[in-house]
Amino acid sequence: PIAKVTTRMSSDNYIQLMDDVLIPFTDDFMDDYFIFVQDNASIHKSKKTMEWFSNKNIVVLHWPSRSPDMNPIENLWGILVRRVYSRGCKFSSIQALEIEVRNCWRNLSTQILETLVNSMQNRLIELIRKNGHETKY
Secondary structure, three states, X not given: OOOOOOOOOOHHHHHHHHHHHHHHHHHHHOOOOOEEOOXXXXXXXXXXXXXXXXXXXXXXXXOOOOOOOOOOXXXXXXXXXXXXXXXXXXXXXHHHHHHHHHHHHHOOOHHHHHHHHHOHHXXXXXXXHOOXXXXXX
């Protein structure tokens, strides 16, 4: 699910978001074992956040500092933005934009999501081959 964030994120906000969105999602849709991918934003790597992941037995993929952003969510945001603005819309309010974002999110095909998720192994292999330098992703 997509979640609306209405405040500047802190570790506490991030943890609350994970409790509200990630945990129910994983309970409903994930196998017992998965690896969570996030970047090195300070709220993602804070001691409090990492303790939360540990307490929930969630494995977090190690993300080297100053590495290229290989997380497929970045590609998904790009796809979503292009769809939201595909008709050249200028939104008259935050609410109108939110409605369009939610509509476009709901209409993303599972094939797009699966392709992005399944690309993770290739992303990491290419990153290793390129010794941490720029990749096609």
